[in-house]
Amino acid sequence: MGYAFERLPQLIDKREGLKEDGEYSKRIKSITTRVWHHSLTKKKLGGSDAAGFARYHVSLGWPGIGYTFVIEPKNIVDTPNGKRARIVYCHDIDKRTYHSGNSNQFALGICVAGDYRYDKLDDATKATIDELQEALVKDGIGSKDKSHNQMPGYSWKACCVYNYKEAFKFLDAKKPDAIPDQYKIQEGDTFWGIANNLAGISVNDLIVANPNVDPKRLKIGQVINLGKAQNSYTKPDEPKKPQSSYKYPLPGGVWKHYKKGGKRGSFEDVEDIQRALNAIYFKVGKVDGWYGNKTEDAVTRFQKVYLPYDVDGIYGPQTRRKIKAVLKSKGY
Ligand SMILES: [Zn+2]
Known part of the structure; x- marks a missing residue:
């Protein structure tokens, strides 16, 4: 069933339950652009969340909150993947909400609560941004990402001022490079040198994972366990x-x-x-x-x-x- 983003454990469905006064109309164009916003309300403030933005947007005479998704850094949840900022799912994807003026027809609005002229993105929020974007790509919802002020008519706007593109790489950047399971000894190699160049593998790991290899007599072309050696020595x-x-x-x-x-x-x-x-x-x-x-x-x-x-x-x-x-x- 459904979309990949709906399976993110930090997502909560509030399509029913946020303040509304009417109904947004359906899109007549398909989404091309995921548009990233911040709320310009400091992330720790009361009301700096989807419920608060919904109340505010309704007070402007809108049918409901102007974003499809709100990421809430003040609501950090424990997930099997680690700590994540909560995502509030506010409207069906095909609702033409208000967030980018004339572009609303083909733009999906995603807001990260906070005022990033002053606030900093924390790791749990970066991880959520990364996972939500990846899920939306997988779901085929939009084909490009833009900051609000990259949309036509909004270049003056301080939105979003966080580095959204860098956040998309956050989890990947944390993953160490994949280490091959095995490795062929080359001239000049030593266990110490090999381990020293790889995060997460110690000389002891290599020794334990290669019981038939004498570390003092490595031979060129000899195949040793490398990736498999990780955590061999405890x-x-x-x-x-x-x-x-x-x-x-x-x-x-x-x-x-x-x-x-x-x-x-x-x-x-x-x-x-x-x-x-x-x-x-x-x-x-x-x-x-x-x-x-x-x-x-x-x-x-x-x-x-x-x-x-x-x-x-x-x-x-x-x-x-x-x-x-x-x-x-x-x-x-
Ligand atoms: Zn914005």
């Missing part, structure tokens, strides 16, 4: 103490050998474990973030001394508590 839930409060912060969660069900890759949390073990002379050698043989061996040796009934080479809450106690006893 940190353990337990929040870390700020680095400053302990010389050797210890992560929460359970960490074990990457070949025995542990996470594969280099992790800051494992580095923390390794540094702590080195500090109390259960040496793991190089701090590299990989929970492999050396780290497992150091944890095992530590457990044999301090947790003799619980020797498994796995770092968990018990081992964490004990290492912490030993660090403390050594003055850390």
Whole structure:
């Protein structure tokens, strides 16, 4: 059924319910132009909304509110897509309302409540402008957008003074560029360099999503998971103490050998474990973030001394508590 714009969750249908005094006539031409207005009433003021404009327009002797749509920045609603300014649907599309003088026959009036000589468009309002415009394009209602003062006879008018064209790009501009699922290694590539150039992917994501790739031996032409790597690495839930409060912060969660069900890759949390073990002379050698043989061996040796009934080479809450106690006893 119906139009795409009718499915926008921030839209409320008030075709019945706003003040009226008669009926607008039907258009005898089809809509070519979506015309963007602002109300010249500051957005926070009482009456700076569809109901207020309807009362005002009726007081001018009009049959009802002069716009087909009013966007209300003071009514922000939560939608599945995020916060949005409410859209009031005021008249059937084919009603020739009053908003652009001689152009009304073929122009659709959309008003964003507010006085944008002083007000600023907030993100929820920009997002609504973007979505409404996109829906109207999809619905084939009009083929171009114009500001009120781009319409014949209105060049003097301070309407609309917000940058409506920029608002149409608002949601797209926020989307990061699509990242391909996979990527072929080129000369000079490193995981660090690749991750550094892409929003939303970390070196750890790449390592976790490419278990069979040795980051130190990338080969030209080798195909790695890239877009698929997004969010592969998720940190353990337990929040870390700020680095400053302990010389050797210890992560929460359970960490074990990457070949025995542990996470594969280099992790800051494992580095923390390794540094702590080195500090109390259960040496793991190089701090590299990989929970492999050396780290497992150091944890095992530590457990044999301090947790003799619980020797498994796995770092968990018990081992964490004990290492912490030993660090403390050594003055850390
Ligand atoms: Zn206007």
